[in-house]
Amino acid sequence: MSPKAKVEIAEEHLAKAREELDGDLRDAVQWVFASLEAAIDALAAEERILIDQQHWKRTDAAKELYEKGILPSDVSTLHKELNFLRKAIFYDGEELEQEGFSVEGAVAEVETVVGIVSERAS
């Protein structure tokens, strides 16, 4: 596995999430979560926010990035919801139970974040 920039990883994971919107929504959740994590990692590294491979630190970082004006909206709640949902799918469930949660909406929100990361990297 060659080392890849987080921005590239975020973009590729997002592309897979988009593909799965017409396929398996459970996989779409996994990919969109992975994309958001990579995007947060990229921005956090620039801002010297410590992530330490911990999901909950990424949730906190998402909030901090919003408060610093780097992200236009606070995606910490989305990150936490996706983390919970993808674990429920991966470990516990065979079906996607998404009461009040839109995977398409999540992909759209993450697209915005990844767009910002891509722009800063270019």
Added chain:
Amino acid sequence: MTTLVRTWHQPAPTRAGFTELRPPDLELWKSRLSLDRKRAACHQSGALADITRAIEARSKELGAAALILTGSTARNRRTRVSDLDYYVVGAKPDIGGLPSEIDLYGDEPNAFLAKLFKGDDFAHWALRYGCILFDTDVLRQASITVIEQDLWPDPERKLRQAKRAIGFSQKVAATGDYGAFLEASRGAFTLAARWWLLSHDVFPLARDELAQQLRETDQRGLATAVEGSIHRRPSVAALSTWLAQASRLTSS
């Protein structure tokens, strides 16, 4: 006159472990709740105990029927990758304002019971090994049902989850995202381990205890994979090899 004091003890992690216990009456259940309180107190740092107190207060305020501290904290086997897991039966409180590493699962009492009948191993785990923080009798009644009806988690359900997780992990391998690959692989090995143990009449304990349980059931290959993915940062090649082995094992 001699008074016989009956105390709860945790069930052995075997097929017969829970059913060997007598269906708990109120006195025996009181003993369990007391034991679980002590375990919860011993297994949490001050900061974790503060979070638990807040979740307990919010759950009671909403009229929840029961609250269980579950997962590695309940077993005193926290690792660097552990979350702080709770299972609430009844109304699920808002965890806003609390630290982010909390996972709060929730079911209404009937749904919780249905999961036990369906063979959901997480619900069974919580009932057997979780630290019950309070219970309005729904968990005691559930325990009686599990014991009397000899309910056991469904290994086939775990097998389906393991196969799916292995397949997904193999897709992640190709992306160049080592962190996501390691985590997905760890999850897949854990699921495969739980399937293997359940199908050998062993109840899987906390994630960090699985390797030892696997060795005791003569499954050293999967034990190496579980342990390596929790405590080390194996190479991509090693993870891929272990995934291929897990795939063969779950397909045989």
